[in-house]
Amino acid sequence: MPTATRLNLSAGIASVVTALLLVALKLWALGETQSLSVAASLADSALDLMMSLGALAAILYAARPPDDDHAFGHTAAEDLAALGQAVFILASAGVIAFAAIGRLTAADPVPLAAEGRGIVAMTLSIILTLALVLWQRGVAARTGNRVVRADSLHYLGDLLPNLGAILALWASAQFGLVxxxxxxxxxxxxxxxxxxxxxxxxxxxxxxDRAAAPEVIARIETLARTQPGIHGFHDLKTRRSGSRLFINLHVELDGAQSLDAAHAIGAALKHAILAEFPGTDIIIHFDPVRDSGDHR
Structure with a gap:
């Protein structure tokens, strides 16, 4: 199994386990405090658990090798999952904002109880969440996986509500503020x-199928332009699917040289691109320089 796949799976499994622990911890805290802020945090963690299970399923599906029906692999599942997570996060943000405005304008807020125990539970929740986010961020930085990055953002967003719950419990205990x-x-x-x-x-x-970022395209062009034996290139096309970059490129070579020599030049360019962008799917077409059109 490739290293990137193992890292992505580790992030997905860690997310599910952490969500289960958070749900159990906040269920206990809710029973102790009867706090609405803890209840809201519990509901958010329950939704996190469902999203984490969905993200893990997407990572597992995307890791499947290409087959007859999916010649370019299954990495688009990562994008579909990330898009679904983004919609869910936007909806969650709207619900949180609506509830927050309602609480700010309420004439008679609900009092809290057992604030000390609630603070301990929410502090443990923050520690668990922060550890997960740090691991997910590291994995996303190494693999570029959008599902892991989206899941990390979701859990990062949980830190502020958790801090808010702690502050609310403390303010309620000390000053009666809710x-x-x-x-x-x-x-x-x-x-x-x-x-x-x-x-x-x-x-x-x-x-x-939007093209890769301009800086990525510029770097590929530089590698093609400076590769010994390549007289020019054209029809550079790029796209991303999940965490994988796809490159299609025509290079212009001396038509009089042997096929072995031409293949060696193309292989050297492919290795140079892979060194810069590991895991990239690259297709290089050979054209004789005398028949080529646009030179770069």
């Missing part, structure tokens, strides 16, 4: 919405 968490929840909702929009756009672009 509205503090609503303001923090509203800020968290805005952060979630902005992050989800970015992930959704990236996933949509990949599903629509």
């Amino acid at each position: 509205r503090l968490d609503a303001a923090i929840a509203l800020a968290a909702a805005c952060m979630l919405a902005v992050g989800a929009a970015g992930i959704g756009k990236d996933a949509w672009d990949a599903l629509m």
Whole structure:
């Protein structure tokens, strides 16, 4: 199994296990405190668990090798899952914002109880969540997996509501204040919405076969232009599917040289691209330089 796949699977499994622990911990905290902020956090963790299970399923499906019906693999499942997560996160942000505004404007907020136990439970939740987010961020940075990145954003968004719950419990115990968490929840909702929009756009672009980022294309062009034996290139096409980059490129070679020599030049360019962008799917076409059109 490739290293990237193992890392993505480890992030998915860690997400599911963490979500299960958070649900159990917050169920206990809710029973102790009867806190609405803890209840909201519990509901969010329950939804996290469902999303984490879906993300893990998408990672497992995307890891399947190409077959007769999917010659380019199954990595588009990552984009579909990331797009679904983005929509879900946007909806969650709207619900959180609506609830926060309702709590801020309520005339008679519900009092809290057993605040100390609730603070301990929510602190443990933050530690577990932060450890998961750090691991997911590291995996996403190494593999480029959008599903892991979207899941990481979702859990990162949970940190502020958890902090808000702690502050609300503390403020309730010390000063009788119960509205503090609503303001923090509203800020968290805005952060979630902005992050989800970015992930959704990236996933949509990949599903629509949008070209790779300009800096990626520029680097590929530089590698092709400076590769010994290549006199020019044209028809460079790129797209992304999940965490994989696809490149299609025509290179212009001396038509009088042997096929072995031409193949060696193409293989050297392919290795140079793979060194810069590991895991890339590359197709290189050979054209004799005397018959080529646009030179670069």
